[in-house]
Amino acid sequence: MTTTAEQLTAFSFGGGVQSMAALVLAAQGALDYRTFLFANVGDDSENPATLTYLDRFARPFAAAHGIELTSLHRVMVRTKETRTLYGELTREDSRSLGIPVRMANGAPGRRSCTLHYKIKLIGRELKRRGATSAMPATVGVGISVDEIDRANNRRCEPHERIDYPLLTLGLRRSDCRRIIRSAGLPVPPKSSCWFCPFRTPESWHEMRRSEPEQFEKAGQLEDLLNRRRERLGKDHVYLTRFGRPLREAIPDGVDTLFDLDTDDGLCDSGWCMT
Ligand code: SF4
Numbered sequence: 001m002t003t004t005a006e007q008l009t010a011f012s013f014g015g016g017v018q019s020m021a022a023l024v025l026a027a028q029g030a031l032d033y034r035t036f037l038f039a040n041v042g043d044d045s046e047n048p049a050t051l052t053y054l055d056r057f058a059r060p061f062a063a064a065h066g067i068e069l070t071s072l073h074r075v076m077v078r079t080k081e082t083r084t085l086y087g088e089l090t091r092e093d094s095r096s097l098g099i100p101v102r103m104a105n106g107a108p109g110r111r112s113c114t115l116h117y118k119i120k121l122i123g124r125e126l127k128r129r130g131a132t133s134a135m136p137a138t139v140g141v142g143i144s145v146d147e148i149d150r151a152n153n154r155r156c157e158p159h160e161r162i163d164y165p166l167l168t169l170g171l172r173r174s175d176c177r178r179i180i181r182s183a184g185l186p187v188p189p190k191s192s193c194w195f196c197p198f199r200t201p202e203s204w205h206e207m208r209r210s211e212p213e214q215f216e217k218a219g220q221l222e223d224l225l226n227r228r229r230e231r232l233g234k235d236h237v238y239l240t241r242f243g244r245p246l247r248e249a250i251p252d253g254v255d256t257l258f259d260l261d262t263d264d265g266l267c268d269s270g271w272c273m274t
Helices: 019-029 048-064 085-092 113-128 145-150 172-183 200-209 212-231
Strands: 009-012 035-040 068-072 137-141 160-163
Touching: 009 019, 009 113, 019 035, 019 048, 019 137, 019 145, 035 113, 048 068, 068 113, 085 212, 113 160, 113 212
Parallel strands: 009 035, 009 137, 035 068, 137 160
Antiparallel strands: none
8 A cells, every 4th residue: 555645545456357457457567556455245245256266366466466455344333243245135134135136127226235345345444544535545446448337436435536547548358358368367257246136147147057056045045035025015126137036037058148248237336346
């Protein structure tokens, strides 16, 4: 972390392609970031492949180049309890939806997960390290030019200023992959919570094919949320945009016409999935 009197700088590391490219560029001296903060939604909530990649490749690479890569977890201020998003969704007395579940018409509902498990975690850490609204920290967010619509800096804390260094460099997602490979690293998997309703249809199909137990767990989570909704007299919600239960919407053994990289379901901020 830069600790000049003027400014702190840190990169919001999402564990995906853009963040990893930013880490490589920082190691090469092309980006002026020495601190990367990974807001971990929970070891039971993040895509397991992202956590594996982090341990096997991102952390060793950062350490070898003298770059800080720190994981942050949501710790409740009063009770000091560590919360995970999946844990919160499945807690017995929980009334929370929290995630952007899809309504019957496919539209995502309001969510609080990005705010509570990403934005506030990084904001709190920067405040702890000295950022103030009079002297805000710069937070790098990994948006590439092909996802420029996600570059809205509405959602940040008063003691932060958002920076989009990949946009400044004019980098596309394909450039990010090339940069990662050129450093001798494999390209990371798409990062998001494994149950995120913003996942694309293809990524659900891929999960059903290659991780059937994880897929079943997502179906069970959808069931649980709907049992809770029924008790409250509310309509069903879904993890896909098809207005049907997950196991029906993503049938077994059926391939999809959707491209794995279709970004129709991306989170509209750069705090997740980068
Ligand atoms: S990946 Fe999806 S479910 Fe997870 S925090 Fe982001 S928006 Fe919420």
